Amino acid sequence: MPTRGETGLPEATETGPLDRLLRSAVSGCWLLLCLLAFVSLPWRILNDRSWVLWPIGIASVSLLAWLSGRVPEGWIGACRTLLRFPALPWAAIAGGVALRVAWVAAVRPVQVSDADEYVKLAERLLATGEYWTGTAAGSRWYAYRAPGYTFFLAGWMWLLGKSAYLPAVTNILAYVGTSLAMLHLGTRLINRAAAVLAVSMLAIWPCNIGYTGIAAYEMQLMFLGILTAIWTIRSAEGDSGRRLWNAALAGVANGVTVLIRPTALIMPALWLLYHIRGGRLRRSGVLAVAVATLFTGLVIAPWTIRNYRLGIPVLVSGTGSSALLLAANGYVGFDYEERALDELVRKVGFNEARFYEEAPKASRAWIRENTWRYLRQNAERMICFLGEDTAGFYWSLSAPLNIKGRVYVLLQAVSQVWWIGVWVLAFVGAYRGRRLFEAGDGVRLLAWTVLAYTAVSFPFFNVARYHIPLAPMMLLVGSLVVADRPGDSPLR
Template sequence: MFKQLRLPLLIIAILLVSLWIRLDYIAKLEVTPISDMQDYDQRALRLVEEGTFVTGERHGATYRAPGYVMFLASLYELFGHKYRLVYGVQALLSVATLYAIYLIGRRLFEAKVALLALLLAALYLPFIGYSGVLLTESLFLFLFLYALYSFLCGAEEGRVGWYLLAGGLFGLAALTRSIALLLPALCLIWLFWQRKTWRLPRATWLHLGLMVLVMIVVIAPWTIRNYAEQHEWVLIDTTSGLNLLIGNNDRANGFFTEAIYGVPAYKEAMRGNRTDAEADRIMKRGAKAWIVAHPKEFAELTWMRFKMYLSAQNDWLASTYKWNWIKIFSDNFYARYQWTLMSLGLIGAFFALWKERNALFPTLVAGYFLGAISFFFVQTRYQLPAMPFVILLAAFVLGELGRSRRRALCIFAAVFLIGWWLEELAIQYKVL
């Protein structure tokens, strides 16, 4: 009896300690929202007080996806304008996300690997720190991880209910961060690979179609609302043009810099009383024109940004939001842990292509996020959605250590060499 309870009790203990660490951190946190955090806060307050997403400012209702604004507005409406209460709810979502990592690990690998992934994720500092920040990360991670878990359950069990739940959660995740829009396509690719055929059963195609249909139904009201306001189709938001232009122009260096304000396409987009959709389209056109005219520079910038994301751990929010108050914090631990996870994750991706079919799923998802953000510019928090899947790959590789002494020595050597390479990259690109 005790042996049967040992694993559940260990999981509960890890989750409770993780929750305590988060609550202990946010109990001392007193930071007035700035930058993007302030914008989300103001949009949520406007929604509560005036019942509108319209800002009356340059960046209007469609500039940001509505999911996190609605999340904040709901909490403000129910409990008042209290930042610490938001952080408390986000702490609960963050701990629930840790459990989602474990659940996905159980679906893909054996229980030992899933437990290792839970332990690794519990020690990952940004998962803790972002529970105390007014940004989309905690909500987005919760939604899209449970969406992927629901899909995996549906794919394994063949039950349509799981697919319907996945579709709803995918829709909510996309309304929080539009980068989630292509995740169902990754699910399809994984099914092809996992089943070694392009010919899926008719029932599977039907279930996938229903999943996408539910996702569309969830997103559609916001899209229709955008059309009524902008008089053109805006699926979710109008930030991609600016983000793409920041990363791809004559002055781009991989980061956000104020040099963007002097780029001709940006000046044109900001001229006059253009709608968000018009400004977004102009900036997209300018970025695409630069990419077509400078394919070599674009490829070099993208490869540089990808390497920066692999090695980056310098997050400006760490000092602003007092991450040094978190019990497990130290600069050296944070950096070394990040590089070790990335090293193990890269080795796991190699295993996925070589021998372990199920490891392809976290490889695809982590690769999608890291690859997609490499087209834009480096902001450390944008790598966060990839990390649960990097951690799953890392746990899988650690589980391989006991297979043979030779394999263990090869893995230790690879981790050392890749970690050294990542540290050198971090120093070279100033993301340390």
């Protein structure tokens, strides 16, 4: 069976304390993330007995660790053999497409909330060439929403025409692209069986299936995230020219991601972590990070220049603008953005530049005065981010069609069971495949990406869909359960 070296991947080396620190850090942080997830998962059932959540989480992780070391290796070997059946990945991808097509055929897509706004923004952009996202006090918001997904939708509308099923077409294409990219990356980093396991889990993802017809950017971010990871890993391989070419591609993919969700601006820090080899950052790594960061900047530069010419002091606006989300800490519920916006407009008047300057100040002042409430809200948002995977059926059935009967409840339950399975895989895979999890540079990149995006995202987002772009990376880490050689415990 080929090792990483035999597949052409660079072998990770450990020659200094920095390597040991990074490996221990990623293992410790991943363990903490899994623990927080198992604390969060029973929240909806036990919210009136929340004091038992931590004991349940600790017991779950402890039990999984105990069971992981006692799974017969013969069972794992049998799973590897089954997963290496040549037709299985293609059958899984085709089955995933069939499930998504069947869903949108059975449930006509109806856009509400942000999805409806994205469609209308794209239609107006296509018709008039103008991009602004609403009005307040008779003036237009020019940098309220990042432009990436709107321009993406407008391009597809120009190509295929307007249709209620257009988001479904783009989402199915994104699913296929993500699956193929995962198959490639999982085979390179772990083995073929692991890649097929991850792709098969993605194919039957209930939330993703329910989300098929919704105009939401999370599907595109899944694909872009895996592409960025592939090109980042390749930027450490081959000759100098090939490294720089792949670094540039990683930068372009990340730049497009930033234009959809600005939290991707954290990627240069992860690139630096990835290129630390042998306890130091070599010249080739510095150059690759610099090139990738440069191309990220080049992709977002036109939007940034446009914003500053309009007097709006932001590189890339967030969904609702990161400034607004920061200032919304005093509000909870699905309309917290609108209520925070109304209050800020009353305070500062309608001046978009001043709004972006004053919103963070309002946020910091509120946090100072309500520190305990702020921490409690962050805990609740973390629970929503880590503990729920029910958004697909909510946005396709409950929100637009007011369907909340037994079938809806059953679909929500199935979705949540799948999500629990992902967290079980995420922990058990990292535990059983711990040598590759700690020493495999590419696997660590996936883990660091999940950890960093989770840390940055959950304080701002209280809707159970913002973890969706991270699921493919979590599945690849979880697929370490069928890695060839387990290694030593990361829990030391």
